[in-house]
Amino acid sequence: MRKISNIILAFGLMAGVLSSCSDDVLMREGEGSVNFDVKVNAEAKVATRATDESSLAENCIIYVYNTQGLIRKYRGTSSLPSSLILKSGNYRVTATAGDSVPASFTDRYFRGEQAFVVSAGSQEVVSVECKIANSVVAVDFGNLAEGLTDYQLQVSNAAGQLVFTESNADARGYFMLDVDETELQWTLTGKQLSGADFSKNGTISGVKRGYLYNIKMSYTQNVSSQGGAIFDIAIQEEEIESKEVVLTAAPKFLLNGGRNTNEPVVSEPTKFLSNVGVYCSSACALKNLHVSAADNLFTSKFGLADDEFDFFSMTESYKTALADKGVGYTYEYNADDDNAMAKITWSKELLNTLDLGSYTITFTATDVKDKVRTYVMNIDITDAAVVTIDVIDDEVYTSRAVLYGTVLKAESTGYQFRYRAEGASEWAVVDATVDGTALSAAISGLTAGTTYEYQAICDGFNASNVKTFKTEEAKQLPNNSFENWQTTSSPYLIYGENDAMFWDSGNHGSATMNKNVTVPSTTLFHSGSRSIDLKSQFVGLGIIGKFAAGNVFVGKYLKTDGTDGILGWGREFKSRPTQLTGYVKYSPVTIDNNSGAVEGATGMDKGQIFIALWDESTETDSSTGETWPKIIKTKSSERMLFDPNSEHIIAYGTLIFTEKTAGDGLIPFTINLEYRSNKRPSAIILTCSASMYGDYFCGGNGSEMWLDDLQLVYE
Numbered sequence: 001m002r003k004i005s006n007i008i009l010a011f012g013l014m015a016g017v018l019s020s021c022s023d024d025v026l027m028r029e030g031e032g033s034v035n036f037d038v039k040v041n042a043e044a045k046v047a048t049r050a051t052d053e054s055s056l057a058e059n060c061i062i063y064v065y066n067t068q069g070l071i072r073k074y075r076g077t078s079s080l081p082s083s084l085i086l087k088s089g090n091y092r093v094t095a096t097a098g099d100s101v102p103a104s105f106t107d108r109y110f111r112g113e114q115a116f117v118v119s120a121g122s123q124e125v126v127s128v129e130c131k132i133a134n135s136v137v138a139v140d141f142g143n144l145a146e147g148l149t150d151y152q153l154q155v156s157n158a159a160g161q162l163v164f165t166e167s168n169a170d171a172r173g174y175f176m177l178d179v180d181e182t183e184l185q186w187t188l189t190g191k192q193l194s195g196a197d198f199s200k201n202g203t204i205s206g207v208k209r210g211y212l213y214n215i216k217m218s219y220t221q222n223v224s225s226q227g228g229a230i231f232d233i234a235i236q237e238e239e240i241e242s243k244e245v246v247l248t249a250a251p252k253f254l255l256n257g258g259r260n261t262n263e264p265v266v267s268e269p270t271k272f273l274s275n276v277g278v279y280c281s282s283a284c285a286l287k288n289l290h291v292s293a294a295d296n297l298f299t300s301k302f303g304l305a306d307d308e309f310d311f312f313s314m315t316e317s318y319k320t321a322l323a324d325k326g327v328g329y330t331y332e333y334n335a336d337d338d339n340a341m342a343k344i345t346w347s348k349e350l351l352n353t354l355d356l357g358s359y360t361i362t363f364t365a366t367d368v369k370d371k372v373r374t375y376v377m378n379i380d381i382t383d384a385a386v387v388t389i390d391v392i393d394d395e396v397y398t399s400r401a402v403l404y405g406t407v408l409k410a411e412s413t414g415y416q417f418r419y420r421a422e423g424a425s426e427w428a429v430v431d432a433t434v435d436g437t438a439l440s441a442a443i444s445g446l447t448a449g450t451t452y453e454y455q456a457i458c459d460g461f462n463a464s465n466v467k468t469f470k471t472e473e474a475k476q477l478p479n480n481s482f483e484n485w486q487t488t489s490s491p492y493l494i495y496g497e498n499d500a501m502f503w504d505s506g507n508h509g510s511a512t513m514n515k516n517v518t519v520p521s522t523t524l525f526h527s528g529s530r531s532i533d534l535k536s537q538f539v540g541l542g543i544i545g546k547f548a549a550g551n552v553f554v555g556k557y558l559k560t561d562g563t564d565g566i567l568g569w570g571r572e573f574k575s576r577p578t579q580l581t582g583y584v585k586y587s588p589v590t591i592d593n594n595s596g597a598v599e600g601a602t603g604m605d606k607g608q609i610f611i612a613l614w615d616e617s618t619e620t621d622s623s624t625g626e627t628w629p630k631i632i633k634t635k636s637s638e639r640m641l642f643d644p645n646s647e648h649i650i651a652y653g654t655l656i657f658t659e660k661t662a663g664d665g666l667i668p669f670t671i672n673l674e675y676r677s678n679k680r681p682s683a684i685i686l687t688c689s690a691s692m693y694g695d696y697f698c699g700g701n702g703s704e705m706w707l708d709d710l711q712l713v714y715e
Helices: 015-021 050-059 297-301 314-326
Strands: 007-010 031-040 063-067 069-075 084-087 089-098 108-118 124-130 135-142 148-156 161-164 172-175 184-193 195-203 211-221 228-240 246-248 252-255 265-267 276-282 286-293 308-310 327-334 339-345 357-367 370-382 387-388 401-407 415-423 428-431 433-437 440-445 451-458 468-470 518-521 531-535 538-540 544-548 551-561 564-569 580-586 609-615 629-635 649-657 668-670 685-690 704-713
Touching: 063 084, 069 649, 084 089, 089 124, 148 211, 161 172, 184 211, 184 228, 195 228, 252 370, 276 286, 276 357, 276 370, 286 327, 286 339, 297 357, 314 327, 339 357, 387 451, 401 415, 401 451, 415 440, 428 440, 531 551, 580 609, 580 649, 609 668, 649 668, 685 704
Parallel strands: 007 246, 031 124, 135 211, 265 370
Antiparallel strands: 007 031, 031 084, 063 069, 063 089, 089 108, 108 124, 135 172, 148 161, 148 184, 184 195, 211 228, 252 276, 276 339, 286 308, 286 357, 327 339, 357 370, 387 401, 401 440, 415 428, 415 451, 433 440, 451 468, 518 531, 531 704, 538 544, 551 564, 551 685, 564 629, 580 668, 580 704, 609 649, 609 685
16 A cells, blocks of 8 residues: 555635735625635656646636535636625535546546634635545556457446556556445456457456556466466455646636735825735736726826836846835745745835726736636726625526625715616615625515616615626426427427427426327326326336336437437526426326336336436437436446435435325416525436336336426516
């Protein structure tokens, strides 16, 4: 067993950097800031390749959870904020890097998780150690060529396989094993010198993640009277050796005081009481730091020689001239830790020369690895006592939002907001809550899909600036009453000839045998003239065939693989409903098909409806090239099904039918969506099935579900 060191994925500012910026981080009461350092254990043999560094940094994903579920997701180091402000409480961060595939010679996968606590006013640095999640195989053919020709070694798990030959003998194979999977199978084939075929196989048991399995082969000619040869295969296990490599993010900017760089720097004329510092941190040395201003700000207002300059190419005399005008600059590079910090200070005296108006300064930093970050600082000079600031996007729903502002004059009173639909003649007014210099007000009764404008107020006077936001659409499901079909196709299509596809069924395979198990019903419905009828049944001849569960889902049936299906689940959806309602009739029969060997699946069949709001995560099916929020595969050897505990779920709700519904007609139902975070979704997943174990080809031949008038309900 060998010692494991770390690869550091440098995401945020270092602890020393954070403490050097300011002691007065501007947060709302009960909040703290967090920065993440993610360490990845990788192999010393391959970890120093430049392509590994850039690929892992670009593909890493950071998930941040509170006790309710996912609240933030960042893809790639360049997308991480300089500092993340969170409310006090318990959290955990999960970091992944690389690609998770069943078997590959190139794709590796790393994962780590760390719990942390945020307390009021704290500045936390959270370290996450990502360990390689693959089981790795290396092959040494030794002197096999003395006894075999055309030899190759196939190594496989339940979902994939790799073939080692003389031409790729130096390659390493990376296998992702399922949670309960602990074995790899191997088969050595070739031709003996006599021309006879040769084959030998075996199993590597007790396989663990993060371990290397060296398969070493040798050939010994048997000199006994019986002749022949001996082919020996030995397997050695060792913990993967790793080496430290730094995967750097692009440089990051931070304003002193920990202020949000998305918000403007605001002051009354001549009322800047302190300097404004712009910090640029980098996980390696910087080579350029370019600064420019719009509308001749530097030359006409600040009296500088130019309206743009680069601190790394300017002369010392030029730097001194800037300092004399009130523009300070420092740069420190730490060779031991390979990180850097630059600070540009704009003196209060210089900023107090600005008249009423808005000004823009642009900063562009480039590090020695050619990673670039740009920050645009907006400066607003106003004589108003309050300023209106942007809403937080995730806090804007279909009918409610939270408004924000900042107090500029502490002696002011009567804090309020006024708001109206854009273009309306009348304003509504609401009292604001004051927390230090922060103003906020929660408003409700808004109209979905509408742009609103709002403005902070104090002492009866309006702020100089007006902000806008748009409420979420109260989006509904297309063809939610299942009135539109194309029944001349096989299988039937659940949309009209001139409509876009939204729904599909997983029963394309059964349709090839002229059995449509998902059909329109014209005899049982709630409104209009149709409902959808999902009828589970065995499809085949005699005992040859397969059980098909009647079902409908949001997405698309992609491909039939033998007698199994590959499905793309989910459609784009950015609204946040609280309920799914509709009308249903369910009539189950006893389970009489269980080819998927579902443990405990006996007795009466069960129906299910479930709905999930999904984050921006997607999957790509290698056989079709199509990308969907979730790929579903029913083939037992490579089964990929839906996990209701997935970290990508923002909200989830389900209804399971364990018995026949009351009466002869459709009855109303309601499914409440339980939110795991307040993040805005990217997609909706919705599936209805007459047999809830249909993915395993398990259910009752004749279980039936009718659905009509599905409706999403919003607050």
